[in-house]
Amino acid sequence: MAEITLTSQNFDSEVLNSDIPVLVDFWASWCGPCRMIAPAVAEIAQENEGKIKVGKVNVDEEPELADRFSVNSIPTLISFKNGELYKTTVGVQSKNSLLALFE
Numbered sequence: 001m002a003e004i005t006l007t008s009q010n011f012d013s014e015v016l017n018s019d020i021p022v023l024v025d026f027w028a029s030w031c032g033p034c035r036m037i038a039p040a041v042a043e044i045a046q047e048n049e050g051k052i053k054v055g056k057v058n059v060d061e062e063p064e065l066a067d068r069f070s071v072n073s074i075p076t077l078i079s080f081k082n083g084e085l086y087k088t089t090v091g092v093q094s095k096n097s098l099l100a101l102f103e
Helices: 011-016 032-047 063-068 093-100
Strands: 024-029 053-058 076-081 084-090
Touching: 011 024, 011 053, 024 032, 024 093, 032 053, 032 093, 076 093, 084 093
Parallel strands: 024 053
Antiparallel strands: 024 076, 076 084
């Protein structure tokens, strides 16, 4: 499954009401570290279809979502389980480190 573009309109339905865990990537197009981590995030989306949903929030287009989750630096990646914020990490991480957000 491809990554889902998350907005304030679909965030609750796609993330908080999801029946599978969700990885949310807060990013921006001008952010070098965001571009560095993007391939790992895309691989997680492809390799874990049906097990982990992956969504992306462009902080320039959705500043209210960034504020809602106190995102001050990007990339910030947050895992959600059962509609609850589970774990957060900031900065470039390996794919395994990102998958560890669900352990």
